Amino acid sequence: MADISIGTAEQLRDPNFTPPLTKAVPLGIQHVLAMFVSNVTPAIIVAGAAGFGFGSNSPDFPEMIYMIQMSMVFAGIATLFQTIGVGPMGARLPIVQGTSFAFLPIMIPLVAGKGVDAMAGLMGGVLIGGLFQGSLGLIINKIRFALPPLVTGLIVTMIGLALVRVGIQYAAGGVPAIGTPEYGSLQNWFVASVVIVVTLGLKFFTRGMMSISAVLLGLIAGYVVALLMGMVSFGNVANAAVFALPDPLHFGLDFQLAAIVGFCFMGVVSAIETVGDVSGITKGGASREATGEELAGATYADGFGSAIAGLFGGLPNTSFSQNVGLIAITGVMSRHVVTCGAVFLIVAGMVPKVGAAISTVPIEVLGGGVIVMFGMVVAAGVSMLSDVNWNRRNMVIFAIALSIGLGLQLEPDGVQHLPDTLRVLMTSGLLPAAVIAIVLNLVLPDEIADEATDEVSGGMAGHARGSLPKDDHV
Structure with missing residues (x-):
């Protein structure tokens, strides 16, 4: 829980309370650590699906580094939209934004094997989808009826099921290695297994930030093992620039119907997720319901933050649920704490050497991490379905x-x-x-x-939330 020396109990529940910088900065970095891996992973996956990025000899490898940079920069900018606000945009709450896994099942088919040239169509979808999602702030409270737990739970479960194959491919050696003797080797699986075992150990046998950052620490453990096994190369870190600004229309824009429809639909899902996170923050941190203005403002920031990211080669953002849990653990509701974390993300994203360092993580190490993360997406969907x-x-x-x-x-x-x-x-x-x-x-x-349903289901008809069929219907 929070150190009471930060402020009084009433101040800790106040989003507008500003703790001393000596407390606010470390608490803000905690938020970054909790979301960092999940934030940069989609960029690596999209680059890999498109067929560029893996292997330092690839001419398109710098493009993956750039995408990693933009994941940090625009997660930070979208977070500032939420914490500081711009006009009606932003909830003025401690909401952390990050690159969304939810869009991966839409993005991967759009770019699969098409190289960097496919990114223009992807960015067109990000832009239009973000604008559409932002406009949902006007009606967000009126469309929630169409997405009960049955629908949202199914969608989240399907997102996870669509991605679990990616985790296995990465742990086995990555898509480029499929068909080679190295694919699925014991060495690859050993490194991935180290990540999984360390992550599970920290998640269930530690508390506080150690538990919250279990995936990050598991990746670090796997990285160290891979380094000792000679699987890590630092050549690109030395070659990367020290500082670089985002490049407008870096990949260009191309407006394709499939991308626009897919991103607009997923924008609805992302908006509902954000509404849930805002409600979780106000209930867990301030013991109150979220206001209509907060819900609308959060949706505006979610969508328009994604649209702006698309203009610079970034991927769509959404609110991060793991940071909602962190607020409940620390007991600090201050939006200015999260602002400190957002500034840290933006600064780190403007240093290409940071992106180059992240790109040195072997694909097998990342595979161990995403097996856990994507499995948790499925589990989250099943948990939502338990309310049905x-x-x-x-x-x-x-x-x-x-x-x-x-x-x-x-x-x-x-x-x-x-x-x-x-x-x-x-x-x-x-x-x-x-x-x-x-x-x-x-x-x-x-x-x-x-009669009709029993015939279809073989008699296995549920009768209550989470219940098994009763004997009289078996």
Whole structure:
């Protein structure tokens, strides 16, 4: 919990309270440590999916370093939008923004194997999707009814399921190594396993920041092991510049329908996630409900922060839930603490040597970390689904949406004859699953006849939240 010498109990619950800098700066850096790995990982994954970035001999390798930089810079800028605010934009609460995993199932099919040239279309989607999401601040409280736990839990679960394959590929040696003798070697899996074991040990057998930063510390442990095994090269760190500013339209802009539709849809999901995080912060840190202005302001900052990032080659941002938990642990509600962390992120992002240092992390080490992180995304979705009343109606909705969404991920050739734009959206799996769940939830009646559903489910019909079928229906 927070050191009471920072301020009185009433001050600690006040978002406008400013602790002494000697306290505020370390607390702000704590927030950065809690989100750092999750923030830079999507940039590395997108670069890898596009086919550039891995291997220091790649001519496009500096582009991955640049994307890592922008992940830090625009996470910091979007966080400042939240903590300081600009007009109606920003909740003026200690909300930490970071690059979102949620968009990866949309981004990966858009860039897969297409190289750096595909980034212009991706950035066009980030820009339009961000503007669309920001505009949701006007109506965010009116659309929440369409996304109950059944839908949001399914979406989050599908996001995790779409990404778990990436974690296994990275732990085995990375996509470029597929088909080579080195792929899946015991050395690769040993390094990844060190990350997983250390992460789990710290998560469950330590407290405070050690537990919150378990993934980061696990990656450091795996990195040290990889270094001792000769798997780390520092050549690019020496060659990287000391300071560089963001480059407007670094990748250019190209507006593609598949990217725009995908990013706009995921913007709705991100907005709802942010609403949940804002509510968590006000309840956990100040013991009150979030106001309508705070929810709208947070949504504006979430969306417009992403749009600005797209103009400079950055990826979309969202609020980070792990930092909500950190506020509950420290007991410090001050938005100015998070502002200190945001400034630290921006400064670090303008030093290419930091991005180059991050790029030295072997793909196997990162694989161990993302196995944990993506698995936790699935677990978070399952946790959200535990709030669902598992009656026959909801089981049918979930079954159909999951079957079609996951099925299209596993067998993308099943829709090979669709137009390119529609095919990309369908094979993400996430978009069709979410649309089916939302539409069915809105149009199906509250109850479905017992006989019909028992026939479909083989008699395994749930009767309450988290309950197993009763004997009379088996």
